[in-house]
Amino acid sequence: MKPGVTVVICTFNGAALLPETIRHITQQRVESNIPWEVIVIDNASTDDTSQIARQEWHKYRNTVPFSVLYQPRQGLTFAREMAIEEANYEYVLFCDDDNWLNTEYVDTAYHLMLQHPNIGVLGGHGELVYEVPPPSWAQTLPMFGNGPQETRSGKVKRNIVYGAGSILRRSAFLRLFKAGYKPFLTDRNANSLSSGGDSELCYAIALANFDIWYDDRLRFKHFMPKARITWSYYTRFFKERAQCFDVLIPYSILINFGSRNTLSFSLRLMRLFLFTLRQIMPLYLNLLLLRKGSEADKVNRLKLMASEARLLSYRRCFNMLRNFLEILRFQQKELPAQTERSPQHQKKKLKLGVS
Incomplete structure (x- = not known):
């Protein structure tokens, strides 16, 4: 190029x-x-x-x-x-x-x-x-x-x-x-x-x-x-x-958390679900405590909308699993020959002493 x-x-x-x-x-x-x-x-x-x-x-x-x-x-x-x-x-x-x-x-x-x-x-x-x-x-x-x-x-x-x-x-x-x-x-x-x-x-x-x-x-x-x-x-x-979470969460679990099979994916997805749930509970409580229509209430509602969108996306866990397996298959079967030639991969090989 x-x-x-x-x-x-x-x-x-x-x-x-x-x-x-x-x-x-x-x-x-x-x-x-x-x-x-x-x-x-x-x-x-x-x-x-x-x-x-x-x-x-x-x-x-x-x-x-x-x-x-x-x-x-x-x-x-x-x-x-x-x-x-x-x-x-x-x-x-x-x-x-x-x-x-x-x-x-x-x-x-x-x-x-x-x-x-x-x-x-x-x-x-x-x-x-x-x-x-x-x-x-x-x-x-x-x-x-x-x-x-x-x-x-x-x-x-x-x-x-x-x-x-x-x-x-x-x-x-x-x-x-x-x-x-x-x-x-x-x-x-x-x-x-x-x-x-x-x-x-x-x-x-x-x-x-x-x-x-x-x-x-x-x-x-x-x-x-x-x-x-x-x-x-x-x-x-x-x-x-919210529609994009079905795709981005599987990518993130594979790339950022290193999951490589159905079990590790499912466990990580559950942990992410529980983390989001813990985040959202105080926001629901604030709906009762904050004066409706106030700036603080609007900020809380925005955060709640964002968290609810992610939380509801976990209901489509089977879609996420299907996408995860497809991304994993692509990486393992289609990319190995390609990634061999990437600059980062070559650097890793040199560090390991591989010619």
Whole structure:
């Protein structure tokens, strides 16, 4: 793969958001010897997204290669797959249509990925910028891609970073694709708030023996329109997001906890269920103690919605077990020959004295 950066903007009906996002990309300060390009994936928009994207880019007379592609199959996962397939360079930077990258983002991402060939996905630090002042309860839970993702720059413990501003090693994904990898989740689909596709992608890359990293120097603003900081939006988000737990919990139990059979999976799932149950009981008690409608009550209800969504997902334990066994089979039968060639695996072999 050619070292370089492909900046990708996957968008659905993003005409109103794209101008500011594109303006920040045109202001990137990138060393002249670093090749890079920009691709916009119009994910079956019904507005003038494609036209606005081209119009805004050409307005700045930037000489960096730029293209707009149309993905008729709705779903952020499908848009990302098209971007990875069409990218000309090894490092694919996913810039959401509401992300404003700082001027050094592309340059910093390039050098980090080049210097650390074991990185499969690299995450940055988003800072929320609101269209209107948000209510205090809306700032209590990490719903959106923002804030530090680890206590220090380097490998993240949970093996996931949020998709906004993340950089993917294209060869790592293609290795998975060649082995027959197919994601379970479609992620955001049109106006649906289903999510989890970025986490699944990270877990899949981790299956191929690559590291998931975070670096605090990668900074960007994450714009929040006023429509996304309403009580009804938060309620929808937690309800529709719950669908992804059937996939993400099995991945986590396999990768983060090392379960390798049905028994160890079931025991770990039970422990996670009991942990969530212990978390949720004080929240139910607070419903009786806090004044209804107060800020404290709203914060408690948000936490309760998030915990209830996870708790109810454990009822679909058989779906989780089926997904776990499928992921495990893929790792054991399809990936061994592929992971033999990953940089991280080669380092382990050298440490063990194997030629």
